[in-house]
Amino acid sequence: MASAHVLDHPLLQHKVSMIRDKNTGTKEFRELVKEIAMLMVYEVTRDMPLKEVEVETPITMARTKVIAGKMVGIVPILRAGLGMVEGVLNLIPGAKVGHIGLYRDPDTFEPVEYYCKLPVDAQERELIVLDPMLATGGSASDAITLIKKRGCSNIKLVNIIASPEGIETVRKAHPDVDVYVAAVDEGLNDHAYIVPGLGDAGDRLFGTK
Numbered sequence: 001m002a003s004a005h006v007l008d009h010p011l012l013q014h015k016v017s018m019i020r021d022k023n024t025g026t027k028e029f030r031e032l033v034k035e036i037a038m039l040m041v042y043e044v045t046r047d048m049p050l051k052e053v054e055v056e057t058p059i060t061m062a063r064t065k066v067i068a069g070k071m072v073g074i075v076p077i078l079r080a081g082l083g084m085v086e087g088v089l090n091l092i093p094g095a096k097v098g099h100i101g102l103y104r105d106p107d108t109f110e111p112v113e114y115y116c117k118l119p120v121d122a123q124e125r126e127l128i129v130l131d132p133m134l135a136t137g138g139s140a141s142d143a144i145t146l147i148k149k150r151g152c153s154n155i156k157l158v159n160i161i162a163s164p165e166g167i168e169t170v171r172k173a174h175p176d177v178d179v180y181v182a183a184v185d186e187g188l189n190d191h192a193y194i195v196p197g198l199g200d201a202g203d204r205l206f207g208t209k
């Protein structure tokens with residue numbers, strides 16, 4: 001069974017507190033989400049395999065290490081996952097980017113798919129799915145199902161704020177997928193929003209409300 005990793009570095013906790021604040025405006029919110037994504041992916045990639053190489057320094061030859069494993073693909077769930085892309089690319093500039101478009105039906109809270117475009121070689125890549133919010137877990141589970149249907153199997157999910165039920169939903173549907181979060185909140189309200197959460201991540205990122 002895959003596990004949920006709670007990344008609780010002090011810088012992450014500090015920045016997550018700032019994005020929760022309703023007085024944090026769009027510009028700052030966007031910058032913080034980017035920084036949080038960068039800090040999270042630093043931890044998420046901790047298990048990347050290395051291989052030895054020889055490098056000539058100005059002094060002498062050195063036996064040293066570089067990343068050896070699969071290439072990385074990042075897959076933001078539209079819209080709010082887009083806010084995390086730049087932060088990840090800052091650390092993994094060679095990553096290819098796929099996109100999955102899902103929105104939650106406002107009445108049923110069920111995810112509705114409207115777009116999916118992955119890198120052509122996605123099956124050979126380690127895929128990191130990005131979405132700031134894991135609420136019911138429906139969107140993330142469906143996104144991972146879509147990715148698996150296209151033949152991909154090496155998948156990690158990165159969310160900034162999760163509900164306990166969202167983590168459980170993804171773990172049940174996709175026990176092979178490791179989930180990384182920066183905070184696990186109390187639960188969901190009647191509108192399936194995370195409590196205390198941060199409100200609507202997409203609207204706060206793009207200033208649409």
Ligand code: PRP
Nearest residue numbers: 078079080103104135136137138139202
């Ligand atoms: C939000 C969020 C997740 C989803 C989480 O997106 O970014 O994708 O809800 O909820 P769930 O775990 O209950 O599925 P939303 O559907 O509001 O779309 P948006 O990003 O386009 O605003």
Ligand code: URA
Nearest residue numbers: 135193194199200201
């Ligand atoms: N989507 C959000 O943006 N926030 C929530 O709390 C739940 C779903």
